[in-house]
Amino acid sequence: MKKVVIKIGGSVMEDLDASFFTECASLVNHGWWPIIVHGGGPSINRIQESLGQAPVFAKGLRVTDDACLETVEMVLGGSVNKTLVSRLQQAGAKAVGISGVDGPLLEVSQKDPELGWVGEVEDVHTQLLETLLAGGWLPVVASLGTDGCGHRFNVNADTAAGAIAGALHAERLMLVTDVPGVLDRQGSLLSEVTPGRIATMVKDKEIYGGMIPKVKAALTGLDYVQEVVITDGRQDYPFSRIEKGIPGGTRIVKEEKEDGLISNLSKK
Ligand SMILES: Nc1ncnc2c1ncn2[C@@H]1O[C@H](COP(=O)(O)OP(=O)(O)O)[C@@H](O)[C@H]1O
Numbered sequence: 275m276k277k278v279v280i281k282i283g284g285s286v287m288e289d290l291d292a293s294f295f296t297e298c299a300s301l302v303n304h305g306w307w308p309i310i311v312h313g314g315g316p317s318i319n320r321i322q323e324s325l326g327q328a329p330v331f332a333k334g335l336r337v338t339d340d341a342c343l344e345t346v347e348m349v350l351g352g353s354v355n356k357t358l359v360s361r362l363q364q365a366g367a368k369a370v371g372i373s374g375v376d377g378p379l380l381e382v383s384q385k386d387p388e389l390g391w392v393g394e395v396e397d398v399h400t401q402l403l404e405t406l407l408a409g410g411w412l413p414v415v416a417s418l419g420t421d422g423c424g425h426r427f428n429v430n431a432d433t434a435a436g437a438i439a440g441a442l443h444a445e446r447l448m449l450v451t452d453v454p455g456v457l458d459r460q461g462s463l464l465s466e467v468t469p470g471r472i473a474t475m476v477k478d479k480e481i482y483g484g485m486i487p488k489v490k491a492a493l494t495g496l497d498y499v500q501e502v503v504i505t506d507g508r509q510d511y512p513f514s515r516i517e518k519g520i521p522g523g524t525r526i527v528k529e530e531k532e533d534g535l536i537s538n539l540s541k542k
């Protein structure tokens with residue numbers, strides 16, 4: 275069985291219709307083991323605001339003090355995780371919700387004291403995921419981590435998904451979001467981007483905000499994952515479109531592949 279890590283962004287979560295979850299659930303019948311990793315930034319903002327906590331971000335990451343960590347755990351590990359698990363169960367999957375703290379799956383260290391309880395992934399222990407997959411379960415992972423000394427951390431969900439996909443040597447990492455993929459300044463979809471193009475686009479601020487951790491996660495995964503795709507979860511059937519080779523989303527490809535394989539092929 276091939277492994278596909280599917281990261282569901284908070285931006286698009288509430289707009290995904292039942293067919294998205296039916297497709298996730300049916301991947302097992304087509305030789306794929308799906309592993310869902312999810313964020314939930316907008317839901318955390320909403321609950322923080324309702325509790326009188328102002329969401330604060332630095333370098334694109336949520337500044338996470340004690341009170342904020344409690345909210346993040348409650349939202350990501352609680353309502354968001356359970357909503358996704360039950361939607362997948364309704365679609366026929368044997369979904370089970372965990373967080374990176376369980377196992378522990380995600381071993382982290384503090385990224386930067388100024389960010390508080392924000393974790394940087396140090397290690398991914400895949401045993402729990404492998405056990406669940408072998409038992410026919412569909413794991414749904416909330417992006418939390420632990421340092422193994424009793425401290426729990428908030429982890430960016432794109433980063434968590436990239437690290438998990440890399441550690442599992444997954445065939446595919448799909449970052450599902452609210453845009454068709456990486457767009458250029460004119461708003462046109464780029465069907466492929468290389469690390470070099472990404473670096474230029476970030477420098478020129480053509481890639482900004484929430485797309486930055488996504489492309490970084492894609493680049494992290496690229497050494498171990500065969501294919502990384504950023505795609506819109508609201509399009510019809512994002513998985514089967516890609517499976518059938520129908521262009522959908524943006525593929526992140528290594529420079530060598532583009533310079534070597536693709537140009538060689540185009541010469542034939
Ligand atoms: N070059 C780009 N192409 C597409 N989207 C981009 C680009 N640069 C920045 N973005 C922004 O990134 C957003 C997706 O990131 P984010 O809101 O964090 O989503 P998610 O919750 O799915 O992780 C898009 O909605 C868009 O506003």
Ligand SMILES: CC(=O)N[C@@H](CCC(=O)OP(=O)(O)O)C(=O)O
Nearest residue numbers: 284313314315335336429430431
């Ligand atoms: C450290 C950090 O910023 N963590 C993120 C975790 C959730 C996330 O990444 O959600 P999206 O996928 O919806 O962006 C946060 O607190 O918003």
